[in-house]
Amino acid sequence: MDASAAITMPEWEVAQWFNAEQPLRVADLRGQVVLVHAFQMLCPGCVINAIPQARKVHELYGRHGVAVIGLHTVFEHHDAMQPHALEAFIHEYRLRFPVGVDAPADDVSGIPRTMRRLGLEGTPTTLMLDRQGWLRMRHFGHVEDLQLGVLLGRLLAEPEPEPSAAAAA
Template sequence: MQAPELAVSRWFNTPSPITLADLRGRVVLLHAFQMLCPGCVAHGTPQAQRAHALFHHAGLSVIGLHTVFEHHAAMTPVSLEAFIHEYRLTFPIGVDQASADGPIPLTMARYEMRGTPTAILIGRDGRVRHHGFGQEDDMALGAVIGTLLAEPATS
């Protein structure tokens, strides 16, 4: 499936908004998380930071997506900014745009995410190539990233 565009209300760690169209030709790791999600804090977010550090220069763009579908009042942009600082996250992070129709944010709904953490890999061609939910082994995710990075760039 072609990766749906991100619906982001605010960005952190980037001077300007990011679109998937801008990243065409690069492999994208979309890391969906909530700062109050134990699996995100203990595993998913550190894994995304490691992937960013290891593969950024090889053509991987890591994008964090703070997708809040519960505890809305506690997870404000001010709280997220402190979280990003405390955990020393250096990859761009967008705040998933709230839906007018319910608690599930727009990007989360577009990708049919079941919860957080979710790791989505998008190939150089803009197609979703991996959609993982929950804790994924570093080696297994790294193998998929390596496979996608080895594929030739599309023209």
């Protein structure tokens, strides 16, 4: 598990949101522990392990200060993984957390913008942010449930950030 250096999570570039009333920004999630699950719907490791895990975290901790965000990062099989297919996938897998479609590449690499900006190696990738928006974990591949649970517990036990002076005014 890559315990990332203390860096603030950059904003994602999302072309379309599902299960969200309005576009979400990383900054809007401050004050919550955030689990970002970068996936592709045709990725076996995502379908078998990571998606069920993200769904379970959302079900168990979504009301207790943990925001789960799916990020569909299509870097292969572009024609098969269009937003209309993702919409059906979200319905069939009963995903209730917000899922954003990573903005398509703006160069010949085919790597979506957020995936490229974050330097993600592939899918599944799990990112964990603390309540202040610091990237505390970046892990490519499956994260064991116990490892994920321990980190979630640690982050939830940390004190909530103090409101900024601007927010208090």
